Amino acid sequence: MSKxxxxxxxxxxxxxxxxxxxxxxxxxGDAAPSRGEKLREDATEKTAQVVGWLDExxxxxxxxxxxxxxxxxxxxxWFYTLxxxxxxxxxxxxxTGVFLAMYYEPDTARAYESAAYITNEVFLGELVRGMxxxxxxVMIILIFLHLARTFLFGAYxxxxxxxxxxxxxxxxxxxxxxxxxxLLPFDQRSFWATTVAVNLNASAPIIGPYLAxxxxxxxxxxxxxxxxxxxxxxxxxxxxxxxxxxxxxxLVAKLGTTAPPWLKPEKKSLNSEGI
Amino acid sequence: MNAQEKEQYLREYSQLKNAGKPFFPYAxxxxxxxxxITLFVIIAMAILFGAELGPKADPTTTTYSPRPExxxxxxxxxxxxxxxxxxxLMATLGIPTICLILLLLLPFYDRSPExxxxxxxxxxxxxxxxxVAMAYLSIIGALGGPPSEIExxxxxxxxxxxxxxxxxxxxGCHRIGENGxxxxxxxxxxxxxxxxxxxxxxxxxPTSPMPSYQSLQEENPEQFEALVDFIASLKEEAAEGGQDxx
Ligand code: HEM
Numbered sequence: 001m002s003k004x005x006x007x008x009x010x011x012x013x014x015x016x017x018x019x020x021x022x023x024x025x026x027x028x029g030d031a032a033p034s035r036g037e038k039l040r041e042d043a044t045e046k047t048a049q050v051v052g053w054l055d056e057x058x059x060x061x062x063x064x065x066x067x068x069x070x071x072x073x074x075x076x077x078w079f080y081t082l083x084x085x086x087x088x089x090x091x092x093x094x095x096t097g098v099f100l101a102m103y104y105e106p107d108t109a110r111a112y113e114s115a116a117y118i119t120n121e122v123f124l125g126e127l128v129r130g131m132x133x134x135x136x137x138v139m140i141i142l143i144f145l146h147l148a149r150t151f152l153f154g155a156y157x158x159x160x161x162x163x164x165x166x167x168x169x170x171x172x173x174x175x176x177x178x179x180x181x182x183l184l185p186f187d188q189r190s191f192w193a194t195t196v197a198v199n200l201n202a203s204a205p206i207i208g209p210y211l212a213x214x215x216x217x218x219x220x221x222x223x224x225x226x227x228x229x230x231x232x233x234x235x236x237x238x239x240x241x242x243x244x245x246x247x248x249x250x251l252v253a254k255l256g257t258t259a260p261p262w263l264k265p266e267k268k269s270l271n272s273e274g275i
Numbered sequence: 276m277n278a279q280e281k282e283q284y285l286r287e288y289s290q291l292k293n294a295g296k297p298f299f300p301y302a303x304x305x306x307x308x309x310x311x312i313t314l315f316v317i318i319a320m321a322i323l324f325g326a327e328l329g330p331k332a333d334p335t336t337t338t339y340s341p342r343p344e345x346x347x348x349x350x351x352x353x354x355x356x357x358x359x360x361x362x363x364l365m366a367t368l369g370i371p372t373i374c375l376i377l378l379l380l381l382p383f384y385d386r387s388p389e390x391x392x393x394x395x396x397x398x399x400x401x402x403x404x405x406x407v408a409m410a411y412l413s414i415i416g417a418l419g420g421p422p423s424e425i426e427x428x429x430x431x432x433x434x435x436x437x438x439x440x441x442x443x444x445x446x447g448c449h450r451i452g453e454n455g456x457x458x459x460x461x462x463x464x465x466x467x468x469x470x471x472x473x474x475x476x477x478x479x480x481p482t483s484p485m486p487s488y489q490s491l492q493e494e495n496p497e498q499f500e501a502l503v504d505f506i507a508s509l510k511e512e513a514a515e516g517g518q519d520x521x
Contacts (some may be wrong), residue, residue: 009300068299073291081309088310092317111332119328130321138317140346151381151402154390158276158284161382168379176346191332193343196351225293256292261390265290 057190073259075094077154080257081085082146087245089139093177096132097234104184108185108223109185136178153257163251180233184225194229195221280388343454348416349409374405427452429505436505439498448485451509458486465511475503 006194033041072080103122105114118125147167150156156164183194198212198221216223276284279335296302313441343351353370389395425446429437446455449462465474477497478488 012300033408050443069305071292071295072302073288074294075291076295078309080302080303080306085309085313086305087315088313092314105414112328115328119326125324127299127318127321129326131317133326134320134324135317137345138313138320142313150394151398154392154395156382156390157385157390158382164382165379168375170376175346178346182344185328186332187329188332189342197343198346233441256288258390259288259291259295261392263291265287265294267443 067253070256072257073263074256075260075263077260079149082142083252084148086139086142087249088113089135089142090241090245093132093135093139094238096128096135097238099128100132101234104230106184106227108186110224111184112224115185115187130176136181139174141179143171147171153258154261159255160251160258163248163255166248166251169246170241170244173237173244177237177241178231180229180237183229184233186226198225276386276388284388345413345417349412350414352412425451426454430508433501433505433508434489435498436501436503436508439502440505443491444490444503462506462509464509464511466507469507471503474506475499478503 035148051061072114098117102117103114103125105111115129118129120126122128150164150167179197182190184190198215214220215228217228350371385395385398387395392399425437425441440451445451445462449455449457451462455462469477475492477485479492480489481487488499488502489503
């Protein structure tokens, strides 16, 4: 277990015992350890056994250790949390989305009623719908802030070009989530906004009409469109987003995050490093 | 970046990285705090603003406003600002597509090794211009009416009808003056071709994909009459003269 212990920050390190203090460890050659201590030791040992059992079969711990204790460059600041906050917003959308999917019915005759049912009847339904709705806004804001951060820090440059490209695709997919999700409650506003949006697509050259037909599920806006938007919104696009986030994070772990561009390594460490 | 610059970057980076702290628990603590803030904001917004649900979607509606989510306002505004039909396509699809491609390929045309924002003037000017343009369009989009607004001069007698038309979604498919879509025929001078009765017949018994407005006629006869009067009043000389002469 001790191999797993990271260099802890000061406030997490156990305070060294002070002279004249009974530091509670009870190792002063006294009699048998107290009941509480014994329990604690037992628990530690059992945990170690379980972890050991898992590790023996999965061999995960080197991977975990390499990733958890990898170093982040000097100067890493709060702006670097925007990516993981976007990820968190996505997870929140996924979780609230699952709960909405339990009640929602993608059928022109039932969609609005089921949305109303969620809002008015289901326990905490309005809260969950609200979280999903406003979560999309929060995620869009965070993704743009994260984009701005990586742009300002020049993080898209060598060797992180692929990360940037995956990021732009993620941005488009996230916007597509907003577009497809907007129709689902099937109220006036969402219906007409989506009609206009699809008509816009229809006017694109060459692929436009096909794309619009594909989105509508036919020449007209109707039942087929709704179930199509639903499938896109809760299967295809989120699947793609999850996969691409995986690739994005793999590269983050592999290449490391950039250091702030105004930091230059100190001369001293240049020598001591001895590249 | 040439090979030497790449190597220098990697060398400096590995030094800065070695001088850094472990991801766990330092970065993880910050990420966790940020996640907590994110969750708090989402829940607070959900509680404060709720999840409104408007009236049920109705393709033959009399009141609707095709408002997208706020982050699409700038696209709708592009559509509204750029009116000449030959340019609409460019506005709504061309400009965003070009911007997107420029964004996607950024690492391939911005190849200088410089990363400090203050030493990349061109990139910064481009970024600020983009942000200002998008913010400007979004704000106007938020303040302005929906893109289905009717902006041709309307005589007082037809104002009711114009309002019903605007609210009925005709512009989702038809063009009146400079506004509207091009799925159906242009209605700007429809009064020259079709009489009142023919228009009323079309509305009650249209050819697909146009929806039927029979329910409007049954439930709100005056509104329906006003709508038909307005559409019938759309004539060439009225459109040109800017005044309805009837
Ligand atoms: C679903 C959306 C996204 C998620 C969940 C996500 C997540 C992350 C995370 C956790 C990091 C590492 C830490 C950080 O810098 O914040 C990161 C780094 C990065 N992301 Fe994203 N990201 C997303 C979208 C984007 C977008 C839209 C772009 C830009 C177009 C982008 C470009 C980058 C780049 C270039 C890095 C490397 C930053 C560095 O090394 O300093 N990502 N991303």
